[in-house]
Amino acid sequence: MTPLLPALQSPLAGADGREAVRFGELSLSYARLAALAGSLGPRIAGAGGRIAVWATPSAETVVAVVAALLAGVPAVPLNPKTGARELAHIVGDSAPAAVLAGPDDTLPPALAAVPRIDVLVDGDAGPTAADVCGEPGPETAALIVYTSGTTGPPKGAILPRRAVAASLDALEDAWGWTGDDVLVHALPLFHVHGLVLGVLGPLRRGGSVRHLGRFSPEGVTRELASGGTMLFGVPTMYHRLAEALQEAGDAGVALAGALAGARLLVSGSAALPVHDHERIHAATGRRVIERYGMTETLMNTGVRADGLPRPGTVGPPLAGVELRLVEEDGSAATAPGAIGEIQVRGPNLFSGYLGRPDATAAAYTEDGWFRTGDVATVAPDGYVTIVGRKATDLIKSGGYKIGAGEIENALLDHPGVREAAVTGEPDADLGERVVAWVVPSHPDSPPGEAELADHVAELLSPHKRPRTVHYLDALPRNDLGKIMKRALTAGARQVRGD
Ligand code: MCA
Ligand code: AMP
Numbered sequence: 001m002t003p004l005l006p007a008l009q010s011p012l013a014g015a016d017g018r019e020a021v022r023f024g025e026l027s028l029s030y031a032r033l034a035a036l037a038g039s040l041g042p043r044i045a046g047a048g049g050r051i052a053v054w055a056t057p058s059a060e061t062v063v064a065v066v067a068a069l070l071a072g073v074p075a076v077p078l079n080p081k082t083g084a085r086e087l088a089h090i091v092g093d094s095a096p097a098a099v100l101a102g103p104d105d106t107l108p109p110a111l112a113a114v115p116r117i118d119v120l121v122d123g124d125a126g127p128t129a130a131d132v133c134g135e136p137g138p139e140t141a142a143l144i145v146y147t148s149g150t151t152g153p154p155k156g157a158i159l160p161r162r163a164v165a166a167s168l169d170a171l172e173d174a175w176g177w178t179g180d181d182v183l184v185h186a187l188p189l190f191h192v193h194g195l196v197l198g199v200l201g202p203l204r205r206g207g208s209v210r211h212l213g214r215f216s217p218e219g220v221t222r223e224l225a226s227g228g229t230m231l232f233g234v235p236t237m238y239h240r241l242a243e244a245l246q247e248a249g250d251a252g253v254a255l256a257g258a259l260a261g262a263r264l265l266v267s268g269s270a271a272l273p274v275h276d277h278e279r280i281h282a283a284t285g286r287r288v289i290e291r292y293g294m295t296e297t298l299m300n301t302g303v304r305a306d307g308l309p310r311p312g313t314v315g316p317p318l319a320g321v322e323l324r325l326v327e328e329d330g331s332a333a334t335a336p337g338a339i340g341e342i343q344v345r346g347p348n349l350f351s352g353y354l355g356r357p358d359a360t361a362a363a364y365t366e367d368g369w370f371r372t373g374d375v376a377t378v379a380p381d382g383y384v385t386i387v388g389r390k391a392t393d394l395i396k397s398g399g400y401k402i403g404a405g406e407i408e409n410a411l412l413d414h415p416g417v418r419e420a421a422v423t424g425e426p427d428a429d430l431g432e433r434v435v436a437w438v439v440p441s442h443p444d445s446p447p448g449e450a451e452l453a454d455h456v457a458e459l460l461s462p463h464k465r466p467r468t469v470h471y472l473d474a475l476p477r478n479d480l481g482k483i484m485k486r487a488l489t490a491g492a493r494q495v496r497g498d
Helices: 030-047 059-071 084-094 161-175 192-205 217-225 235-246 250-261 274-284 357-362 404-412 449-459
Strands: 019-023 026-029 051-054 075-078 098-101 116-118 141-147 155-160 182-185 208-211 230-233 264-267 289-294 298-302 322-326 340-345 370-378 384-389 394-397 400-403 417-427 431-440 468-471
Touching: 019 030, 019 059, 019 192, 026 030, 026 059, 030 059, 030 098, 030 116, 051 059, 059 075, 059 098, 059 192, 075 084, 084 141, 084 155, 084 449, 141 161, 141 192, 155 161, 161 192, 161 289, 161 298, 182 192, 182 217, 192 208, 192 230, 192 289, 192 298, 217 235, 217 250, 230 235, 235 250, 235 264, 235 274, 250 274, 289 370, 322 370, 394 417, 394 431, 400 404, 404 417, 404 431, 404 449, 449 468
Parallel strands: 019 208, 051 075, 051 098, 075 141, 098 116, 182 208, 182 230, 230 264, 264 289, 431 468
Antiparallel strands: 019 026, 141 155, 289 298, 322 340, 340 370, 370 384, 394 400, 417 431
């Protein structure tokens, strides 16, 4: 069977000394990565179950995930900023047999009962290094990635090795992605974009990845100007690059030169506004291309490196992916210009939600197509344009998917909140901004905006915190008592801060 990571699972792993990953000053060659990951293998296999990874933006996370993949054990990447309630849910739901973390990481109480395995990237790799492993079966889970729905806590999407391999190979085909490519990015390593595309992508090709640790236009300039060939980012990052390009002075000129010199600039995880496309094109002469995916499906469509970069579209279906548009009543939307829900089939799809056969079944149609919930049109040449989402209760902020329901529940747990509704409002930087509409328990002394933001950040995650809070006397409801979110603008009284 073809290995998932051939350059790390072969007896010749890294024989040419090629760099696999770089985080700032720290560089790991393929040979070193294989040795470090291989030395963890016996402890991971011995733990007897899936393995959580404390997924900081660091080389330790790459070593940990590669170690689990080489050992054939599913890895559950955890966002280190996850709040107490959400982390307790994920740990309880995924029941990891151990957690892999850097030696300096402080783990929260939710992980206190989980055996810890320290991941070392300095010093000797240890005696069991670089064993050549056989490839587990294609349906073996590679990763379990937690993703939000409209209501309830996040679900664990099980991503089999087959899906990871298929999706990365489809991107190889679309982008001419080779081992000579050097990918630059600053994406978090606990989601598909940063981890599967951004780390496993280069490693599957035998190329390298340079992670910035934290996004900055200066970091992008530095790495693209010194050998980087591709840049991956969410639209918020490209928006910030577009802003930086407009600044007068040497930094803007250097950034324009660095972007112009890259082979491929790719945006994904949310729509990149045409305005930002055009600003980057005007300043660099280069087009950003978009691809469209989902945690559950990995990548579905993408503009090809040799294709027409048409701003506002996410390109045609990738190799192996079947895509159709479906009307509300379930019939195929085939008329020219028709708008419908995107449904997909293919080897790139997940194998279900961990412990949630009900949710898995609901995600598919009776004839086996995955319902993405995204609404689109398809041009005669196959280019897909996403025009919206079926669920208004899903918010994409900074490329993170956030369920309105989980934030509403967290807000309702605050003693100062009697009723709460959450919406996503347009935001030039984040795409959408989480906005809370709150009826205070005591109208004379409502909890401040910062207090509610901290409350949500501590329970769920900082990126789920409301950026704006509106205070109302009552929420608009219909005759059945359902909150009418669309009516939630008139009569709002906004209070800023404490
Ligand atoms: C702020 N912070 C707080 C609070 N407020 N911490 C605790 N309590 C608070 N009340 C902290 C944050 O943790 C963060 O820390 C810092 O302050 C800034 O937070 P924030 O404003 O939220 O961040 P930002 O600067 O706006 O971040 C923008 C970003 C980020 C860098 C673009 O949104 C990002 O990394 N997005 C990527 C999302 C992604 O990868 N999605 C892919 C999903 P610190 O600075 O220390 O972190 S996969 C997917 O969608 C599919 C498969 C696909 O197609 O790709
Ligand atoms: P997630 O569940 O976090 O993996 O997010 C998946 C969702 O991100 C998709 O269902 C889309 O709504 C959105 N998405 C991803 N890529 C794009 C893109 N290029 N353009 C528009 N939306 C996108």
